[in-house]
Structure formats: structure tokens, C-alpha cells
Amino acid sequence: MLQKDFRYLFLENILNFLWRQWSALGVLGEARTEDPWVIDPEPMLLFTLEMGRYEPRLFDEVLDWLVVNGTWIDLQRLRGILRGKDDTIIKLTGAVAKFLVQESDERKWRNIANSCKLKMQESPDSPESLFFSKDGKRYPPSPEPDSFFMSCGFNRPEVKIRRLTREVPITSQSTIRFLLRALFGVGSRAECLTYLLTNEGGHPSEVARAIGLSVRGTQDTLIDLSRSGLVLTRTRGKRKIEYWLSHERWWEFLSRGSITEFKKPIWLDWISLFSALSNVWNALNEMREEGISDYMRSSKLRDSMETVGNEFLKSGLDIPPIPGKNIKPQEYEKAFETFIIKLFGP
Numbered sequence: 001m002l003q004k005d006f007r008y009l010f011l012e013n014i015l016n017f018l019w020r021q022w023s024a025l026g027v028l029g030e031a032r033t034e035d036p037w038v039i040d041p042e043p044m045l046l047f048t049l050e051m052g053r054y055e056p057r058l059f060d061e062v063l064d065w066l067v068v069n070g071t072w073i074d075l076q077r078l079r080g081i082l083r084g085k086d087d088t089i090i091k092l093t094g095a096v097a098k099f100l101v102q103e104s105d106e107r108k109w110r111n112i113a114n115s116c117k118l119k120m121q122e123s124p125d126s127p128e129s130l131f132f133s134k135d136g137k138r139y140p141p142s143p144e145p146d147s148f149f150m151s152c153g154f155n156r157p158e159v160k161i162r163r164l165t166r167e168v169p170i171t172s173q174s175t176i177r178f179l180l181r182a183l184f185g186v187g188s189r190a191e192c193l194t195y196l197l198t199n200e201g202g203h204p205s206e207v208a209r210a211i212g213l214s215v216r217g218t219q220d221t222l223i224d225l226s227r228s229g230l231v232l233t234r235t236r237g238k239r240k241i242e243y244w245l246s247h248e249r250w251w252e253f254l255s256r257g258s259i260t261e262f263k264k265p266i267w268l269d270w271i272s273l274f275s276a277l278s279n280v281w282n283a284l285n286e287m288r289e290e291g292i293s294d295y296m297r298s299s300k301l302r303d304s305m306e307t308v309g310n311e312f313l314k315s316g317l318d319i320p321p322i323p324g325k326n327i328k329p330q331e332y333e334k335a336f337e338t339f340i341i342k343l344f345g346p
Contacts (some may be wrong), residue, residue, distance in 0.1 A: 007284045010340055011134055015055045017344040019046050024174055026069060026166035027061045036263070038198060042077045042212070047274035048267050049235065051281070056131045057137075060159060063096065067104045070167040072178055074186045075112050080212050081271055082116075090116050095152035102148070103161060130156035136285070139288050140268045143180065173265035179254065188221040190214055192243075196231065197251070198267035202246030203236075236331035269311050276308045300335055312343065 021039055023029040045062070052059035066073070082090060101107040127150055129138040142157040149156050170179040177195070180190040191211040195202060202210070208218035222243045225231040230250075236242040251264060268332030283301060327335050 006337060008134060009337060010280070010284060011051075011054060013340050013344040014051055014281070015058065018044070018051060018055075019058060022048070022058070022062060022065065024169075024172070025065065026168050028164045028166075029061070035174050037174060037266045038177055038194060040177065040268075041072065042074055043081055043271045043274045045073070045078070046081060046089055046093065047278060049096065050089060050278060053130060054132050054134050056156075059131070061165070063099065063159060064161055064163065065165045066096070066100055067161050068163060069168050070100060070104050070108070072181060072186065072193070074169060074181075075108065076187065077191070077212050079112060079115060091152045091154070095149045095154060097279045098148040098151065099146075099159060127153045127155045127297050130154040132154075173263060176254065176265055188217055189225065190223060192218060192221050193231075193245075193269065196243060196245050197247065197254075199267060201234070201236075201242045203240050203242050207243070210267075210269055210271075247318075273308060273311050276305070276311070280305060280308070305336070305339075308343075309339075 011230065019027075019029055020035070020068035021044060024035070024039060025041065033108065045066075048058065048062050052062060057187075078093075082093060094113055097109045097113035097116060101113055127141075127145070129141055130149060131139040133139070139156075141155045144158060145155045146158045148159075158254055168178050169175060170182060177190065177194045180193050180197075184190045184193065188211075191213060192207060195207050195210055204222055205215050209214040211218065222231065231243055231245050233243055247264065251317050280301070283303075287296075
């Protein structure tokens with residue numbers, strides 16, 4: 001497969017995947033909620049801001065979703081996931097937060113707008129175009145740019161919000177995180193319970209790493225939850241305290257029926273996965289610019305996909321193994337193509 005064709009195939013699969021996930025959360029489109037995993041909005045939002053630059057309609061539909069459903073977003077988690085991200089993602093988040101201060105919950109979004117502003121370097125005199133065509137060419141600058149994005153260094157047409165997004169449906173397995181946020185509030189309690197309901201248990205540091213919150217805060221939350229008697233503790237290896245709960249009792253309550261009729265969703269570490277997929281995309285762009293050899297190209301793809309493959313492998317989902325070292329460099333992209341299509345859908 002030609003290098004540009006492979007890049008295009010990866011981009012198309014990722015954008016279709018993001019459309020599917022956001023549609024399941026209420027974005028205008030063909031909703032599909034049969035994906036077996038729990039959707040995680042905070043890391044997905046940051047990844048969408050990056051990849052949505054190649055799909056302006058997706059980018060703006062997500063802005064519309066934030067205006068209607070932004071109360072569901074956990075800003076503490078969002079700030080935590082932003083740590084370590086590059087300046088471009090921080091500036092994009094800052095621009096979106098500034099826009100939402102005006103269009104949605106001023107108090108909620110002003111904090112993150114100010115937080116991003118502190119991390120941003122001074123915006124350039126000549127802002128860059130926000131959007132790209134799928135072959136990587138920048139859109140021409142808009143003669144009437146959006147002021148919120150211009151203030152953060154991006155030129156794009158003024159955002160037009162239609163408020164056509166539906167409220168998040170919280171009746172499917174994939175949106176269980178939102179049901180728990182409705183019950184326990186947006187914050188660490190809902191995140192800890194989401195993890196415990198989809199795993200056999202976890203030590204506070206393990207849970208904290210998975211949900212993207214501090215160890216101290218996660219431990220305090222787990223201790224508080226355990227006082228209810230519905231979140232339990234046990235000792236596992238070297239006297240470490242592990243927290244767990246009865247899946248049968250909890251899922252019967254949450255599913256409003258018998259656990260035998262309910263298919264438990266799968267936990268995936270989307271924070272790591274979206275970060276790894278971002279690295280794959282950056283590697284593909286670097287390879288296009290550098291024109292490197294088949295061997296170096298396949299090596300970069302292997303390195304970038306390692307986390308993706310490992311995370312999906314741990315999930316137990318029926319996917320093909322990530323192409324290994326036994327694949328010849330000139331054949332690696334074809335094997336990788338098969339893996340991507342199987343993973344994210346044709």
C-alpha cells in the first residue's frame with residue numbers, strides 16, 4: 001500500500017470511529033451503541049480536538065455537544081489528562097473553553113480557560129489555520145474568523161451552534177459512566193465505581209492510574225465508599241489493600257433487572273489508548289514528511305502501536321494480534337491495515 005493511502009485509511013477509520021462514539025453520546029448522526037466498551041469522554045474529547053482538525057463537521061458537532069451536555073465533563077480529570085500534552089492541544093482546549101464560557105456554563109469553563117492560558121505561550125501574530133484537508137493541506141484563512149479561536153492562535157470561521165445534539169442516553173452499557181455520574185455526581189466517586197464495576201478489583205494506585213486522578217484523592221474516595229459496606233476490601237500480595245465490589249448485586253441494581261440478561265461492558269484504558277493513537281498519527285505524518293525507508297516506517301508503526309495492541313489484548317476483545325516482528329517491513333503496512341480495520345470497523 002502506498003504510504004499516503006495508508007495514512008488516509010488510518011485517518012478515515014479513526015474519524016469514523018470518533019463519529020460512532022460521539023453519536024452514541026447524542027451527537028447528531030447515526031447513533032450506534034453496541035460497542036462493548038465503556039466510553040470515556042474526557043480523553044476522547046482531547047483526541048477529537050486533535051483529529052477533528054481533519055473533519056470540521058465533527059469538530060463543530062462536538063462543540064454543539066459540549067454546549068448541550070458539557071455538565072457531564074469532569075474538568076478535574078480533563079486538567080489531569082492535559083498534563084504532558086503539547087502546546088497545540090492545550091491551546092485548542094483553551095479556545096474551546098473560552099467559547100463555552102460565552103455559550104454555556106461560564107463558571108465551569110472559565111477555570112479551565114484560565115488554566116490553559118497560564119500554560120500557553122503568547123499567541124503568534126499570524127494565527128495558523130485550524131482545519132486541514134485530509135491530505136494534510138491547510139484550509140485558507142477565514143476573512144471573518146472566530147474571535148475565541150483567534151485569541152488562542154487559530155484561524156477558523158465563526159462557530160455556529162445549532163443545539164441539535166440530544167441529551168446523553170444513559171441506558172446502554174457503553175454509557176454506564178454517565179449513569180454513575182448522574183447517581184454520584186461528576187467526580188472521583190463515579191470514576192472509581194466505573195473501574196470497580198468493570199474490573200475484579202484494584203489497589204488505590206492502580207485505580208488512580210487507570211482513571212487519571214491523583215493517588216491520594218482516589219484513595220480517600222475509595223475509603224469513603226468502603227464505609228458504605230457496598231465497596232469491600234481484601235488483602236492481595238505483600239499486604240496491599242485492594243478494593244472490590246459485588247458485580248452481581250451492583251449490576252442488578254444498575255441494569256434494573258437480572259444480571260444474566262445484562263452484558264457487562266469492558267474497561268479500556270482510553271487515556272493510554274488515545275495517547276497511543278495520537279502517537280501513531282504523528283508517526284504517520286513524520287514518515288510522510290521524511291520519506292524514510294520501509295524498515296524505519298514499519299519500526300515506527302510497531303513502536304507507536306505497541307500500547308494500542310497491549311490495551312486491547314488485555315480487554316479480551318476478539319481482535320487480531322498486532323503485527324509482530326516476524327512481518328517483513330514491506331508487508332507490515334498491509335498487516336497493520338487489517339488490524340486497524342478490524343479494530344475500528346470498516
